[in-house]
Amino acid sequence: MTSTVPVNPAEKTRKMRNRAALIETIGGYMAAHALGLAAELKIADLIHDGVRTSADLAKATGTHEPSLRRMLRLLASVGITTEPEPGEFGLTEVGAQLRSDSPDSLYAFTRMFCHESHFSAWQGLAHSVRTGQSAWDHVFGKNIYAYLADLPELSELFNVAMSQESRISAGQIAAAYDFADVRNVVDIGGGDGTLLSAILGANSHLTGVVFDSPSGVAQASDVLTEAGLADRATVVAGDFFESVPTGGDLYIIKSVFQDWDDGPAKAILRTCRAYLPADATLLIVGSVLPETAASGEPIMFYTDLNMLVNSGGRERTESHFRGLLAETGFAVESVSLKSAGPLSMIEATPV
Numbered sequence: 001m002t003s004t005v006p007v008n009p010a011e012k013t014r015k016m017r018n019r020a021a022l023i024e025t026i027g028g029y030m031a032a033h034a035l036g037l038a039a040e041l042k043i044a045d046l047i048h049d050g051v052r053t054s055a056d057l058a059k060a061t062g063t064h065e066p067s068l069r070r071m072l073r074l075l076a077s078v079g080i081t082t083e084p085e086p087g088e089f090g091l092t093e094v095g096a097q098l099r100s101d102s103p104d105s106l107y108a109f110t111r112m113f114c115h116e117s118h119f120s121a122w123q124g125l126a127h128s129v130r131t132g133q134s135a136w137d138h139v140f141g142k143n144i145y146a147y148l149a150d151l152p153e154l155s156e157l158f159n160v161a162m163s164q165e166s167r168i169s170a171g172q173i174a175a176a177y178d179f180a181d182v183r184n185v186v187d188i189g190g191g192d193g194t195l196l197s198a199i200l201g202a203n204s205h206l207t208g209v210v211f212d213s214p215s216g217v218a219q220a221s222d223v224l225t226e227a228g229l230a231d232r233a234t235v236v237a238g239d240f241f242e243s244v245p246t247g248g249d250l251y252i253i254k255s256v257f258q259d260w261d262d263g264p265a266k267a268i269l270r271t272c273r274a275y276l277p278a279d280a281t282l283l284i285v286g287s288v289l290p291e292t293a294a295s296g297e298p299i300m301f302y303t304d305l306n307m308l309v310n311s312g313g314r315e316r317t318e319s320h321f322r323g324l325l326a327e328t329g330f331a332v333e334s335v336s337l338k339s340a341g342p343l344s345m346i347e348a349t350p351v
């Protein structure tokens with residue numbers, strides 16, 4: 001004889017919801033693959049601000065219509081596309097960021113982070129978690145920047161991806177920091193010059209230098225010239241493990257330390273300590289992790305683990321940053337958490 005346990009309907013609903021939540025989390029990698037392919041096929045550019053049938057979209061992209069439709073439905077279920085009528089697809093506001101022509105485009109960012117190289121690197125997650133080292137280096141036999149330096153097209157995509165991610169925060173930093181007493185800003189690891197453009201654009205008294213590796217600065221002259229800033233900005237290629245430009249009074253280093261574990265992060269800080277004039281300020285801009293995962297946006301923890309996988313790097317808490325700065329000869333002058341949108345600013349001076 002089997003005994004029947006009475007089922008509490010609320011309990012049943014909760015269990016079903018929990019099952020769905022776990023399964024949807026597993027499905028994250030499926031959605032990421034679909035998102036990456038939608039970006040590669042430029043589906044958002046084709047839909048633009050209207051609605052297109054899957055038949056139209058399949059014709060324009062040379063894909064198999066019934067299968068493309070299924071992929072677009074998956075993307076509708078995660079809030080990227082809409083399907084107002086069966087087989088007709090539009091974009092949500094989130095999905096519209098995939099358009100390559102919009103001012104707040106995340107097209108290159110999506111292509112880069114859904115690129116096969118990133119998926120391959122993430123297959124080495126177990127290596128990273130077991131050893132604390134970069135899966136990217138393990139999978140490809142070289143670090144991400146050496147890998148990009150060998151592939152100019154992918155390197156350009158990476159630089160544009162970084163600038164798309166930085167475009168909004170560049171304006172926030174330019175607005176949040178007081179540049180009144182600054183004359184010459186050096187942006188270390190400044191990539192294509194997006195941040196320097198925003199700062200010089202908002203402060204006509206400033207001159208500036210964007211400093212990065214040769215492949216990192218490859219697009220910087222064009223970006224600064226297009227912004228009409230060529231006469232106030234200089235582009236310098238180099239290696240921040242060797243030297244940084246002299247002559248600045250404010251040295252910004254944004255979203256760079258996250259790429260590196262503490263050993264190389266301290267090496268970069270020591271280079272800065274050696275080259276910064278005694279009265280210069282170092283301004284670290286980036287995420288500052290909370291002490292527990294209970295507070296803090298999920299994106300911080302995605303980025304933190306992505307840094308481990310891609311470069312053996314990490315996001316850091318305020319106390320972690322303070323420790324690195326103290327060890328490398330800097331005094332922390334101020335910490336303003338989330339003062340540039342989600343990004344924080346730490347001002348330090350040589351001691």
Ligand SMILES: C[S@@+](CC[C@H](N)C(=O)[O-])C[C@H]1O[C@@H](n2cnc3c(N)ncnc32)[C@H](O)[C@@H]1O
Binds near residue numbers: 162256
């Ligand atoms: C995550 S990106 C951040 C770029 C930019 N600061 C931003 O916030 O968009 C890190 C930057 O560090 C640069 N970088 C990596 N290794 C470098 C090195 N050895 N010397 C100078 N720059 C380097 C990369 O080329 C890249 O532009």
